Amino acid sequence: MSAASHATPKVRAFKPDRDVEEWHGKYVPYDLIKEVIVAIVVVSVLVVGLAVIFSSPDDKPVTVQSWSTTNPVDFAQTAITELDGTSGTATYGPPYNNTPDVSQSIGPINPDKWAGVHHPINTSLDYVLNPLRSLPHSPQVEAAITEYQSATPAQQAAWTAAYEKSVAKATFVNGSVQVPTGDYGPVGVIIGSLTSMARSGALDGALVSSHQFYGTDYTKPLLFIADGTYLSDLAQGQHLSGDQWGMMNETGSYPGQAWLWLYTLWYQVAPLNTSANADLQVWAIMMVLTVLLALLPFIPGLRSIPRWTRVYRLIWRQHYRDLGSDNEGRTSTTSPATSSASESPPVHSTV
Amino acid sequence: MTIDTGTPPDLGVAADGSAGLPEDAGQLTAKLRNAALEALPPERMMPDRQPAYVASWIYVFGVITVAALAVVIVTGMVLSVMGPTWWHLSSTGLFVNSLHMWSVEIFFFAMIIHLWGKFFMAAWRGRRRATWITGVVSFVVSVGAAFTGYLSQQNFDSQWISTQAKDGINSTGAGAIFNVTNFGQMLMWHIMLLPLVVVLLVGIHVLLVRRRGVVPPFALPDRSAEQVPTTVGSAPVTANETITNEVTP
Numbered sequence: 001m002s003a004a005s006h007a008t009p010k011v012r013a014f015k016p017d018r019d020v021e022e023w024h025g026k027y028v029p030y031d032l033i034k035e036v037i038v039a040i041v042v043v044s045v046l047v048v049g050l051a052v053i054f055s056s057p058d059d060k061p062v063t064v065q066s067w068s069t070t071n072p073v074d075f076a077q078t079a080i081t082e083l084d085g086t087s088g089t090a091t092y093g094p095p096y097n098n099t100p101d102v103s104q105s106i107g108p109i110n111p112d113k114w115a116g117v118h119h120p121i122n123t124s125l126d127y128v129l130n131p132l133r134s135l136p137h138s139p140q141v142e143a144a145i146t147e148y149q150s151a152t153p154a155q156q157a158a159w160t161a162a163y164e165k166s167v168a169k170a171t172f173v174n175g176s177v178q179v180p181t182g183d184y185g186p187v188g189v190i191i192g193s194l195t196s197m198a199r200s201g202a203l204d205g206a207l208v209s210s211h212q213f214y215g216t217d218y219t220k221p222l223l224f225i226a227d228g229t230y231l232s233d234l235a236q237g238q239h240l241s242g243d244q245w246g247m248m249n250e251t252g253s254y255p256g257q258a259w260l261w262l263y264t265l266w267y268q269v270a271p272l273n274t275s276a277n278a279d280l281q282v283w284a285i286m287m288v289l290t291v292l293l294a295l296l297p298f299i300p301g302l303r304s305i306p307r308w309t310r311v312y313r314l315i316w317r318q319h320y321r322d323l324g325s326d327n328e329g330r331t332s333t334t335s336p337a338t339s340s341a342s343e344s345p346p347v348h349s350t351v
Numbered sequence: 352m353t354i355d356t357g358t359p360p361d362l363g364v365a366a367d368g369s370a371g372l373p374e375d376a377g378q379l380t381a382k383l384r385n386a387a388l389e390a391l392p393p394e395r396m397m398p399d400r401q402p403a404y405v406a407s408w409i410y411v412f413g414v415i416t417v418a419a420l421a422v423v424i425v426t427g428m429v430l431s432v433m434g435p436t437w438w439h440l441s442s443t444g445l446f447v448n449s450l451h452m453w454s455v456e457i458f459f460f461a462m463i464i465h466l467w468g469k470f471f472m473a474a475w476r477g478r479r480r481a482t483w484i485t486g487v488v489s490f491v492v493s494v495g496a497a498f499t500g501y502l503s504q505q506n507f508d509s510q511w512i513s514t515q516a517k518d519g520i521n522s523t524g525a526g527a528i529f530n531v532t533n534f535g536q537m538l539m540w541h542i543m544l545l546p547l548v549v550v551l552l553v554g555i556h557v558l559l560v561r562r563r564g565v566v567p568p569f570a571l572p573d574r575s576a577e578q579v580p581t582t583v584g585s586a587p588v589t590a591n592e593t594i595t596n597e598v599t600p
Contacts, residue, residue, distance in 0.1 A: 030401035058506050
C-alpha cells in the first residue's frame with residue numbers, strides 16, 4: 001500500500017462563498033436545443049431589425065490629399081514640423097524613434113523603452129525629402145533638397161524656424177501656400193512642392209510603408225495625418241476626442257465600444273488626466289483590475305460581495321418563495337422539494 | 352476475390368465506451384474517450400432536466416451571448432467571402448456590415464449582463480472557478496477581437512481609433528509587435544487569431560457549465576447553520592479532502 005493512501009484527509013470548513021450544497025430538490029423539463037434555436041432566431045430577428053432601421057456608420061477616411069486640399073495651411077504647418085523634427089511623430093520615441101526622455105514609465109518600469117524601435121520613422125526623410133525625390137523631372141525641387149541637406153544643422157534649423165514662424169500666417173492663394181517674405185533658404189520650395197504633391201494625391205501612395213507592390217501598412221500616412229489638427233478637429237466634431245470619452249464612442253449617434261467605459265474613465269479623472277505617463281498608468285490599472293476580476297473566486301472579501309449585497313435574493317426569488325411556502329407546512333427547513341422522489345432525475349444532472 | 356461492402360469493422364468498443372480488450376486500455380484514444388465520457392456523460396452534456404431554481408430571466412443572457420456570437424461569426428464570414436472593401440462599395444455589403452456590427456453590440460450587451468448576473472450569484476462556488484475564469488478571459492479576448500474589428504473598418508473611425516489607441520499600446524511595449532496602424536496585421540488578428548481564441552474559450556466555458564452545472568442558490572442565513580453539506584458542488588470532493596459541518600464565512 002502506498003504512502004499516499006495512508007495520508008490523512010485534509011479537512012476544511014464549508015465556506016459559503018466557495019462551496020455549495022448539492023441540489024436534491026426538484027428538476028423541471030428543459031430542452032437545451034430548443035433554447036439555443038429560439039435564442040438564435042430571436043437574436044437574428046433583432047439584428048436584422050436594427051440593421052434595417054439604423055444601418056451602420058461609414059464615414060470616409062481622411063487622405064493626405066483631402067487634408068491638404070481642404071486645409072492646405074494646416075498641412076504646410078505640419079509638414080515643416082516633420083522636416084525639422086519637432087512634430088508629434090518625430091519626437092514620439094519608441095517604437096518609432098529613439099527620442100530621449102519621452103518614454104512613459106512607472107518607477108523603474110519602462111516597457112516601451114525596453115521594447116525599443118520596431119517601426120522606424122525619420123519624419124524629415126520619410127515624410128518630406130524622400131517623397132519629393134520620387135517626383136519626376138523636378139530640377140528645382142532636387143536643387144532645393146540638395147541645398148537643404150548640404151547645409152549645416154544650424155543653418156537648417158535657422159531656415160525651418162523662420163519658416164515655421166511665418167507659416168502660422170500663411171494663406172493659400174492660386175493653388176499654392178503663400179508665406180510672408182523671409183530667409184527660408186530652400187525650405188519654401190520644399191514645403192510648397194510637398195503641398196502640391198499632397199494635393200495631387202501622389203503623396204498618399206508615396207507614404208504607404210511598403211517596399212513591394214502590395215502594401216497594407218498605413219503607419220506612416222496615419223501618423224503624418226494625426227500630426228496635423230485636421231483629423232483631431234473632425235474627431236472633436238464627432239465627439240471622439242479623449243476628453244469626450246472618445247474611445248468608446250462611434251461616429252454619428254451610433255453605439256461604439258461601450259464596453260471600454262472603464263478604460264476611458266481613467267483618462268477623465270485626476271491625476272491621470274494630466275499625467276505624462278497616463279497611458280501606461282491606465283493600462284497598469286486595467287491589467288490589475290482584469291486579473292482581480294478573473295481571480296475573484298480566490299480573493300477573500302471580494303468573493304463575499306455577492307452574499308453581502310444579497311442581490312441573489314432577486315435572482316432566486318422564486319426559489320426562496322418556494323422555500324418559504326414549503327417550510328410553512330413542516331418543521332424541517334431542508335431543501336424545498338425533497339418530498340417528491342419522483343421529481344428528481346436518476347442522476348445529479350446539471351445544466 | 353472479396354468485395355468491400357462498406358461494412359465497418361468491429362472495433363471492439365464496449366457499449367459503455369471502454370476499450371473492448373484489456374490491451375486497448377492503454378491507448379491514448381481510449382483514455383481520451385473514457386475521460387471525456389466520464390467528465391461529460393451524454394445526460395450531462397445534453398440534459399433534458401434542470402434544477403427548479405433556474406427560474407429567472409437572468410439565465411437567458413448566457414445563451415443569448417452564444418447566439419449573438421454565432422451571428423457575429425456567420426456575418427463576419429460573409430464579409431470575408433467578399434473582401435474588406437466590399438461593404439464600402441455595395442449596399443448589400445453595407446447591410447451585412449450592419450448585421451455584423453449590431454450582432455457585436457448585442458453580443459457584448461448580453462455578455463456583460465451575463466457576467467454581472469453570475470457575479471451576483473457567486474457562480475464560482477462549488478468547483479466552478481474555472482468556469483468563471485474562462486468566462487472572464489473570454490470577455491477580455493472578445494474586447495480585443497472587437498477592437499481589431501474597429502481598426503479594420505478602413506474608414507474615418509478606424510483612422511481615429513488607431514491613432515489614439517497606439518499611445519496606450521505603445522506605452523506597454525506591445526506596440527513593437529502589435530501595430531494598431533498596420534491595417535493588414537489588424538485584419539488578420541480580427542478575422543483569424545482572436546475569433547479562434549474566443550470560440551475556443553467560449554467552447555471550454557460552455558463545456559464547463561455542462562460539467563459542473565448551474566450554481567445552486569445561497570442557503571438563507573437563518574438556515575445555513577443547520578444545513579450540513581456532504582459534497583461540494585456537483586463534483587465529488589477529492590480523495591484527500593473532506594468538509595466539516597462548521598459553517599464559516
